[in-house]
Amino acid sequence: MSKAAELANLIGNINAGGGGVNRNVIINGAMNVAQRATSSTGIGASSGYFVCDRWRFSKGGDASDGRFTMTQDSSAPEGFANSMKLDCTTADTSIAAGEFLLISQRIEGQNMQTFAKGTSSAKPFAVSFYVKGNASATYVCELVDQDNSRQISKTFNVTTDWARIELSFPADTTGTLDDDNAKSFELFIWLHAGSTYNSGTLNSSSWASLTNANRAVGISSFFDSTARTFFITGVQLEVGQNPTEFEHEPFERTLSKCQRYFEKSYDVATAPSTASTNGWQGYDAPSGSYGRFRAEFKHTKRAVPTIVTYQHSTGASGKIYTASNGTVDSALAGIGMNRAQISKSGAALSSVSEVGCHWTADSEL
Amino acid sequence: MNITQAQYQAIDGDSIKDEENGSYIKATIDGTVMFVPLDPANRHYAEILKQVKEGTLTIKDAD
Numbered sequence: 001m002s003k004a005a006e007l008a009n010l011i012g013n014i015n016a017g018g019g020g021v022n023r024n025v026i027i028n029g030a031m032n033v034a035q036r037a038t039s040s041t042g043i044g045a046s047s048g049y050f051v052c053d054r055w056r057f058s059k060g061g062d063a064s065d066g067r068f069t070m071t072q073d074s075s076a077p078e079g080f081a082n083s084m085k086l087d088c089t090t091a092d093t094s095i096a097a098g099e100f101l102l103i104s105q106r107i108e109g110q111n112m113q114t115f116a117k118g119t120s121s122a123k124p125f126a127v128s129f130y131v132k133g134n135a136s137a138t139y140v141c142e143l144v145d146q147d148n149s150r151q152i153s154k155t156f157n158v159t160t161d162w163a164r165i166e167l168s169f170p171a172d173t174t175g176t177l178d179d180d181n182a183k184s185f186e187l188f189i190w191l192h193a194g195s196t197y198n199s200g201t202l203n204s205s206s207w208a209s210l211t212n213a214n215r216a217v218g219i220s221s222f223f224d225s226t227a228r229t230f231f232i233t234g235v236q237l238e239v240g241q242n243p244t245e246f247e248h249e250p251f252e253r254t255l256s257k258c259q260r261y262f263e264k265s266y267d268v269a270t271a272p273s274t275a276s277t278n279g280w281q282g283y284d285a286p287s288g289s290y291g292r293f294r295a296e297f298k299h300t301k302r303a304v305p306t307i308v309t310y311q312h313s314t315g316a317s318g319k320i321y322t323a324s325n326g327t328v329d330s331a332l333a334g335i336g337m338n339r340a341q342i343s344k345s346g347a348a349l350s351s352v353s354e355v356g357c358h359w360t361a362d363s364e365l
Numbered sequence: 366m367n368i369t370q371a372q373y374q375a376i377d378g379d380s381i382k383d384e385e386n387g388s389y390i391k392a393t394i395d396g397t398v399m400f401v402p403l404d405p406a407n408r409h410y411a412e413i414l415k416q417v418k419e420g421t422l423t424i425k426d427a428d
Contacts (some may be wrong), residue, residue, distance in 0.1 A: 008397045045367070046366060046367050046395055047366070048366065048395065154415065167414075181406065269393075302403040302406075303404055303406035304397050304404040304406070304407055304408070305402070306400065306401050306402070306407060306408075306409045306410075307399070307400040308397055308398065308399050308400070309400075310396075317398040317399075318391070318393075318398025318399075319398075325380055330400075331374065332389055332400040334375070334376065335400065335402045337387060362405065362409075364408060
C-alpha cells in the first residue's frame with residue numbers, strides 16, 4: 001500500500017469514527033503468542049483452542065474424517081515473524097451436508113461497542129489479513145453478530161505467495177451488541193463447508209439474518225488433498241471504510257491481552273503438561289494441613305476460569321506433588337477471576353511437606 | 366468437547382452445588398482433568414450443562 005493510500009484510508013477511517021491506536025479489536029492477530037503449544041497434530045475430532053492464543057478451531061459434521069496439523073510457523077510476510085499454519089494430514093473428499101471447518105476469534109460485546117452496531121450511528125467494518133497456501137484456493141471471511149444472529153460474508157483468494165487481503169463490510173443499523181463479557185461477535189474464516197452452508201447465495205453486500213445456506217458459498221475445500229496448506233497472519237478488524245496497515249504492538253502487550261483468557265504458571269515458551277520445575281508453585285506445608293496455596297493470576301480473567309493442575313515432574317493433569325505422599329490428586333477451592341486455591345485431595349498431611357504443582361487458568365469464550 | 370467424566374466436588378465440608386462456597390465439577394475433557402467452576406459464563410461449564418441437557422452426560426454427586 002502506498003503512503004498516500006494509507007493516509008487516505010486513515011483519514012477516511014477517522015472521519016468514520018475509527019483510526020488511531022488500539023484500533024484493532026482482534027487479539028494476537030500477528031500470531032506471536034502461543035501459550036498452549038506451538039504445534040498440535042491430529043486436530044479434527046474436537047473443537048477448541050490448540051496453538052495460537054485466542055484463535056479457535058471448530059469442525060462440524062462428520063467428526064471421523066479430515067485431520068490437520070496446526071503450528072505457529074515462522075513463514076510470514078515482510079514485517080511479521082509468525083503465522084498460523086494449517087496442514088491437511090487426512091483428506092475428506094466426500095463432503096457431507098453439515099460439514100464445516102472454521103478458524104475464528106470470538107470477541108466480547110464490551111470490546112465491540114466502538115462499532116455502534118444496531119444504532120443510527122453504526123460504523124463500517126474493515127478487515128485485513130495476510131494469507132498463502134500450497135495452491136490457489138478461495139475461502140470466506142464472515143462476520144457474525146452472535147447476539148442477534150446476523151451475518152455478512154466475503155470471499156478471498158489464496159495463492160502460493162503471501163497476499164494481503166482487504167475486505168470492507170458495511171455498517172449494520174440493526175441489532176445492538178450486548179455491553180458485557182460474553183461472546184457477542186465472531187470473525188470466521190471458512191475453509192471447508194458442506195451444502196448446508198454453501199447451497200444458497202453468498203450474503204456479501206449487506207448484513208442479514210443468519211441463513212446457513214448463504215454463509216460460505218463458493219469456497220474451496222481445505223480437506224481436498226493432503227497437500228493442502230493454509231497460512232494466515234496480520235489479522236485486523238477495525239472501524240472504518242478501508243483497512244489500514246496492521247497495528248503492531250510489543251509482545252508483552254499481546255501476551256497481557258491473551259492472559260485475560262488463558263494464563264499458566266509455566267514459562268511462556270513451555271507448553272502445559274511439560275515436565276518442568278521452572279515456575280512451579282508450592283511451599284512447605286505444615287503438618288495437619290491440606291497443603292493449600294493460592295494461585296494468583298497476573299490478569300483478571302474474563303470469567304471464572306477452568307483450572308488444570310499439572311504434577312510438575314510428570315505433567316500429569318489433576319495431580320499435585322507432595323514430598324511426604326508423592327503424587328496425589330489435587331483439589332480446588334475458591335476459584336475466582338483473580339485467584340484460586342489449590343491443595344491436595346484426601347487426608348491432611350501427617351508431617352511438614354513440600355506441596356506444589358503447575359497450573360493453567362482458562363476463561364476463553 | 367469430549368467429556369468422559371464429571372463429578373461435583375465438595376470443598377472441606379461446604380455444601381456442594383453452591384457457587385458462594387466455591388464448589389466445582391471435576392471433569393475429564395479431551396483427556397485432561399479439569400476443575401470447572403459452576404459459572405454459566407465458563408465455556409466448559411456451559412458445555413457440561415449442554416451435554417447433560419442432551420442426555421449424553423451425567424454429573425455424579427460428590428463422594
